Amino acid sequence: MSALDIVGDDLKTELPGGETVRFAHLDYAASAPCAAAAADAVAELLPRYGSVHRGTGVRSQTSTVAYEVARDVVAEFVGARPGDQVIFTRNTTDSLNLLARALPAGTTTLLFDGEHHANLLPWPNPVRLPTPTSPYFAINALKAALRDLRTPAVLAITGASNVTGEIWPVRELADVAHTYGARVIVDAAQLAPHAPLDLDELGADYLAFSGHKLYAPFGAGVLAGRSDWLDAADPYLRGGGASATVGSLPGELTWADGPARHEGGTPNLLGAVALAAVCGALLVADRDALHRREQELLRRLRDGVGSVAGAREVSVFGPAHPRVGIVSLALPGHDPAQVAHRLGREHGVGVRAGKFCAHPLVRRLTGSDAINACESEESGLLRASFGLGSTVQDVDRFVGALAEVLRT
Known part of the structure; x- marks a missing residue:
């Protein structure tokens, strides 16, 4: 098994007629399956797993090295600059909430209403x-918007839409933001699994992503970016590790600097190591070849669903705009x-249905602008998303099964 092979890629499911087929997993945008690199890294560390930092035994020393090496690998993966921090969190939502609490008082956050709720809701x-x-x-x-502002500002922007897969013009928007003295925060949850990340090339001051979307489903995420706001902010979690010294009286304390300031408590060592293992595997992979393969599958999927009566692909910027391996469909009537349920039960195809934690965007894409209209399930979308373990056969089975379900 190579590092980027998928664990459980041969998972089978039984259909109502008794036939057993390979499960076609097309729900990568929600949670990607585990890559061999992540599973192998965890299995290798488990016999020596111990506490991180300050312990003197072989387990603790081994674990501390593994944790900080993981940080270094992730720093390379995101193109961290001198002075940037890499903080391990639970996921993208956790990372963005941490950063929202670290913004200087009075900062205005600019964002587009098509964001995932993780990047729509936490900002002051x-x-x-x-x-x-x-x-x-x-x-x-x-x-x-920036011309009219009289306060310090940040722009919080997605790298790729979790609804349509479209890649946002992050660098162009970042250049505008920086011209007006605003910083830029990138939600890279959907971009990281599909394209190389580089803070400077994106024009990002901060970015966040999740391990569970990057083939490392062990409960770790990342916030990477400039140190000054993070070192000036109160700790995200107050407790062991975040404190440098604690006196006998309330208020007699000093907080740690650097990542430790926001990583209070025992860290998720296995999650960090698993995530770094996938990052390391992607750093040495042929990303151009992976991109070409993904785009070929994407073209096949879009061409296929384009011929299915009753299905309409949705987009923000139009059908020609670059995108990653995510396609969402409106199914009028x-x-x-229910369609997703039948695809799974009758055809062994796993997709996702609903509003994908992006309610304002889905309302606009489905033409149901009123909130009460959004409460109808028919106002949601059907989403197919894929990644490293996906095949032509998965795509073709989905297209054929969708056509059959919508006919009956």
Whole structure:
């Protein structure tokens, strides 16, 4: 098994007629399956697993080295700059909430209303911009908003939409933000599994992503970026590790600097090591070849669903805009949740239905602008998403099964 092979890639499922087929997992955007690199890294460390930092025994020393090496590998994976921090968290949501608490008082957060709720809800002083119909409109909307601001600002932006898969013009928006003195935060949860990350190339001051979407489902995430705000903020979790010294009286304490300030408590060593193992495997992989393969599957999927009566692909920027391996479909007259259930039970195809924690965007894409309209299941979407373990056969089975379900 190679490092980027998928554990359980041969998982079988039984159909109602008694036939057993390979399960076609097309729900990578929610949680990707485990890569061999992650599983192998955990299995290798478990016999020597121990406490991290300050312990003197072989277990603790081995574990401490493994944890800090993992941090170094992730730093390389994101193109961390001198002075940047890499903080291990639980997931992207945790990372963005941590950073939201670290923003200097009075900072205004600019964001588009098509964001995942993890990047829509945690920010203080938010200013929501309407989701644009083109990168040109996004850039102009950001310029107009920044021109009118009289407070320090940040832009919080997705790298790739978890609904449509479209890649946002992060660098162009970042250049605008920096012109006005604003910092840039990138939600890279959907970008990280599909494209190389580099803080400088993105123009990002901070980025966040999740291990469970990057083939390392062991409960770790990452926040990476500039140190100054993080070192000036109160600890995200107050407790052991976050404190440098604690006196006998309340208030007699000093907090740690660096990542330890926000990693209070015993860290998720196995999660960090698993995530770093996948990052390391991707660093040495042929990313161009992986990209070409993904785009070939994406074209096949989009061409296939384009011929299915009753299914309509949705997008923000239009059908020609670059995207990762995510396609969402409006199914007028059908309940996406029921369609997804039948795809799984009758055809062994796993997809996702609903609003994908992006309710404002889904309302716009389905034409149901009122919140009460969104409460109808038929106002949601059906999403197929894929990654390293996906095959042409998975895509073709989904397309054929979708056509059959919508006919009956």
